[in-house]
Amino acid sequence: MEIMTICQDRVLELRLQGELDHHGARGLLARMEREIEAALPVELVLDFGGVTFMDSAGIAVALRGWQRMRELGGRIELHHVAAQPRKVLETAGIGRMMTIQ
């Protein structure tokens, strides 16, 4: 999985590209933690526009991002979430915790 980082005005955006499964997520959690630590953003945006498939590995990523942003007193949003990843996230109740666009 490829990750592109854009940081502007204390908004950290991570654009994910590829398949977000156990294999693809290797290193993603650590990378996300490092980026949050470096930017200390007020808002984290995970952009799923390039995510072609997602299983419960993506739930772990969303939950970790939510945890870290809560610690920072900030917010998290998920953008461009297609039908298949959205169904997985909704099954875990993630839609009740954060905005999924």
Place this chain on the structure above:
Amino acid sequence: MQRIKNYVTLEFLSCSSNESFARTAAASFAAQLDPTLDELGDIKTSVSEAVTNAIVHAYPDRLGKISVKLKLLENSVLEITVRDWGNGIEDIQQARQPLFTTGGEERSGMGFTIMESFMDKMNVRSTPGRGTTVTLRKRISARIKR
């Protein structure tokens, strides 16, 4: 016992790079039932969860064999059986609880919950030290042919 109209059996090593292969293969096999995109998504996600469970939990510190059996039964029912010969599950009921995981920080503990949600039926059999078998069934809805 339902009549088996078609079947495919896959055997592969518990490498995480095979997660994508397994779900794509399942989707390819299911194509003959003319599933909707949503149904294909359900099938791919469920296979991904079951295979990942075997990779992460059955063989945490080594590589082992995983088998995926895909069967087409009567009435457009797809049956998927994911089997491993690894560590096994001590307490299946506990393992099936949402958010429960023995897999550390990177796992969400939602695998079984997703399989149960996305498929019509899920059955889990396991013997610690011998292995685990997860059987999933989903009826693919008949579509009106134009």
